[in-house]
Amino acid sequence: MEKWMVAAKRADFKEIGEHFGIDQVTARIIRNRDVIGEEAIEKYLHGSRKDFYSPWLLKDMEKAVAILQEKITNKNKIRIIGDYDIDGVMSTYILLVSLRGLGADADMVIPNRIMDGYGINEHLIEQAWEDKRDTIITCDNGIAAATQIQKAKDLGMTVIVTDHHEVPFEETENGRTEILPPADAVVNPKQKDCGYPFSGLCGAVVAMKVMEALYEKMVPEVDLVDRMLPFAGIATIGDVMDLKDENRILVKEGLQGLHHTTNLGLQELIRVNGLEPENISPYHIGFVLGPCLNASGRLDTAKRALKLLLAETREEAAVLAGDLKNLNESRKEMTAQGVEKAIEQVESTSMMEDTVLVVFLPECHESLAGIIAGRLRERYHKPSFVLTRGEEGVKGSGRSIEAYSMYEKLCECKEYLTKFGGHPMAAGLSLEEENVETFRRKLNESSGLSQDDLVEKVSIDVPMPIHYIRKDLVRELSLLEPFGKGNEKPLFAQKNLWISQLRVFGKNRNVVKMRLTDENGYPMDGVYFGDGDAFAEEARGKQKIAIVYYPDINVYQGRESLQVIIRHYQFD
Template sequence: MKMEKWYEIKKGADFQAIAERFGISPVTARLIRNRGVIGDAAIDKYLNGTCRDLYDPHLLYESEKLVCILSEKIRQGRPIRIIGDYDIDGVMSTYILYQGITRCGGSVSCAIPDRMRDGYGINEHLIDAAYEEGMDTIITCDNGIAAINEIAHAKELGMTVLVTDHHEIPYVEEQGVRRYLRSAADAIVNPKQQECSYPYKGLCGATVAWKIIQLLYEKFCIDAEEAFAFLEFVAFATVGDVMELTDENRILVREGLKRLHRTANLGMRALILQNQLTPEQITSYHIGFVLGPCVNASGRLETAKIALNLFLQKNEINAGKIAKELVELNAQRKSMTADGVELAKQIVDEGTAGEKVLVIYLPGVHESLAGIIAGRIRESYHKPVFVLTDGEEGVKGSGRSTEAYSMYDEMCKCRECFSKFGGHPMAAGLSLREDVAVFRGKINACCELTEEDFIPKIRIDMAMPAAYPTIGLIRELARLEPFGNGNSKPQFADRELALLRASVVGRNQNVLKLSLMTAAGEHVSAVYFGDVEAWKQYYSEKYGQTEVDAALRGRANAIRMSVIYYPEINVYQGMESVQLIIRNYK
């Protein structure tokens, strides 16, 4: 196991007083403070926020202007074309706009870009197609904010263009001053605009689209409660697009999950059932790691129109068939990804492991998988990673970074290498102008990372004896859900636990069941779902193979473990007990 640096988050507050005011334990009070929630009003909203605490959609800059134009087009019977995007957020935004505009009597159709042919977002090909098909108005979702030239083209054709988006506003820097760019669209709704006074900037595209539908329903005197039926799709997009689960997003996801648990959407139900789940089971984890990847797989390997079609289904049998196709596409995507990761590791281990920035050229790998593979390699080596593949117009790829390396800023230092690039500190996309070897040399020559930067840093919420968590505390910790980006699942740590017994279980022999004993002599049950062979190797190197073999037979041994864990309730034959889920060990 690679070296890791564990450190405890130590943010101060009167946890006892907070606990008493909100009827929670000091442990939970400290966890809330660790997540940057400060002040009684913010804590109350974090714990008890409901739909009543959502922000008014009228606060979105130009939202009323956009809805006035849109409602007039609907009343005039003008044909409207929605242009979305090929990922989860794009599919969900398109679905929400399509259903909402249809409900108001609009003549509306959808287009989703093809990842390989069209690339991201609105483009001239899609605009020309809409124009030739007699469309009067284009409304974008989850894209459009940066489409300056494309929207200019649509305006030259005499079309009305409405933009709903959530991405960063494009700018040019002149003498150190940023000048933000604005397209010729008739109305633009994006909370990140300078002029926008909306209190929360972290919305996903589907939420922006939903806010527009809320206002549209208001215009058409449709019961406001009808718009809340879309919250399951808003939640799905918010988690799937890895938005921060803070402030308004936290409420949207929590309320959306409640609706998802009783979803009536045939496509959503079919997708859940095809993954051997039930609607009542769904958590943010399932959206992020089980259901969401099936939706994304259609946009990666085929067309995202398949996923959109799933959620529009009125026939249960057809919904089942489409959901099955998406699950199969995702299985294919996983297999292709695993092959790509294996090949990438081989290339690194055989030649480039010593470099600070890993540039891996995989010409035969599907270009849509470059980002996923880069993320996996980054996890394994804890270095910034670029994975490059052969695209239709030359070498292109994706990068994934570490906290110590601002990827976009570093790419700006050798921008001559790219015909096109963009991104942010943790991720980037690019098309190469230079040879791969030239880019590898230049990006590494610019890199100022030290050996210290390559050691993963693991944040622990608090040191807590492994035997301390009770079933009551675990139930209370559920009030912190939904977990995800910006609201991570708590991590506790204990050290010097004696290993009484280790056993490898599971259908694929890939789960480690552990019986541990604290320094105070208390017995604790734990489970580890990571790499079992790596665990064996680590402790064999540290204590010797004989000690590991003894532990696996349940015999006395010298092994002591320090662990990072999260406590869960284990139910066996109707009996509840506390079980630790181990995340890291040393």
């Protein structure tokens, strides 16, 4: 079930359109993205690197840079502790290459998802101590590791935390109190008293900012950001950060760098997936390249992905890229089996009535829990947790909907959990097997979700008749790219369209082409991607359709024609 809603945000669209030389439709979409005021609109349309915020605005940046300068000068041994997902791998790469570029004695450890679990743990601290590494710098983790970091401090080690996850807190009489780890410097824009203007950065960008500030101090003539932007951009998309403010500009600039990347590993990964470097878009990172980079941390070790990025010969890069692609194919098969079992569990039990889904798949590979939870969330539009049986008890991942802050809800039932962390929209957790049912019950009792929250909302930017679509308008809409979470592709709608010449094709019968005609006889080609036979069956005997769409230019044998890509539909 879906609820279609038209965004009704007000502004003087005519004036905005004239001032910026854009169509009123484009002006309306920009307002719907809450971009308000001349300066903000200018930055949204034409933002570039000059609009990046200074790294020095991040809390503890001065401390972190001073420590790293001293350690490099004194030839102290630095250990980077990263994470096994795409953001963790990119963060680790950025720190390792940047520190070594300054002559630092730096190495890295990426935790093993199964053996070590997420982030820094005591075993990794002991290992660093035994390896005579006196300094630890974390990336994409560390903010929730107060106990583990205390151990490092007790051993006399120096610790810098760079992270972007939510800061743990406890409720007191005076409101929320942050629980910060006892590190020598904590760089995380989510800290309450951090003066950075934008808190939505991913871990790799936080790491890049630290290195940018360090380079400004040590070798100001080197443009480190230019070198690291493609990796920071990949992490921002791969970790599904909001493409707003600095993130959107950063991804736009990062993609430009990626189109001409000299990194052999990325070149080969692009090649084995049959892509052209200059055409790489956020879609390709999110659904093709990113899953390959993530697959090594899921089914093997994330060090493989890092090794690919560090490859020094094309031969080595080609072998590693091929391995990652094959691993990702295995991951896809295993995911499909897991999704099938999860759906069966939900639909054959009383769980269908739950507002929060908690599915226990003991045999499922724990690295796939998050992906399966995401598929359940898409199918049922409910917050979804998938739990698996791990080495020590039960581990799991959750994916949420806008109306439900997952991290806060986990805080409310932390007595059933042995470990947890995350964001409003996603979380990871561990618990004892005997607590699974109690955990499910508690989450559902306190979900606070209404039936309205569980109906998927389709937000329409402009109810635009198909006869208004022009090639110059479609091209102008590309000014709003890159699209992604927080800057979604604009959606338009029209009802009372006549449908004819419907045909289904494609290897998996997942493409539907049709002719749409409005009440004045104006024709337009329509394309729908999905279950083609189901669409055709639904359309049988119906003449009219209401559509939510995105306008597009189809190029065939050198000829251009307008068409609409149908995202949602309702037959009259």
